[in-house]
Amino acid sequence: MTLFKNKQPKQMEVIRDELGSVIDSDMFDRAYEFATREQYGNLTIDFRAKCKTKVFRKNLNEVVVFPELGKCTCK
Numbered sequence: 001m002t003l004f005k006n007k008q009p010k011q012m013e014v015i016r017d018e019l020g021s022v023i024d025s026d027m028f029d030r031a032y033e034f035a036t037r038e039q040y041g042n043l044t045i046d047f048r049a050k051c052k053t054k055v056f057r058k059n060l061n062e063v064v065v066f067p068e069l070g071k072c073t074c075k
Contacts, residue, residue, distance in 0.1 A: 031058075
């Protein structure tokens with residue numbers, strides 16, 4: 001799933017609710033804010049990531065790292 005900056009609070013609320021059962025809401029909010037801060041920035045969510053540290057990507061190529069998840073253990 002790829003998300004761009006969305007100025008509709010209700011739409012973001014629906015997206016957050018839908019993802020809530022799969023992804024931590026706080027991490028989603030932080031990753032979304034970080035990835036969409038720049039013009040045309042986007043957040044990609046990989047639901048089938050091999051490692052929990054590689055779920056969020058900024059602009060498809062930059063992994064959004066959360067220190068509390070620890071280091072990547074995949075190969």
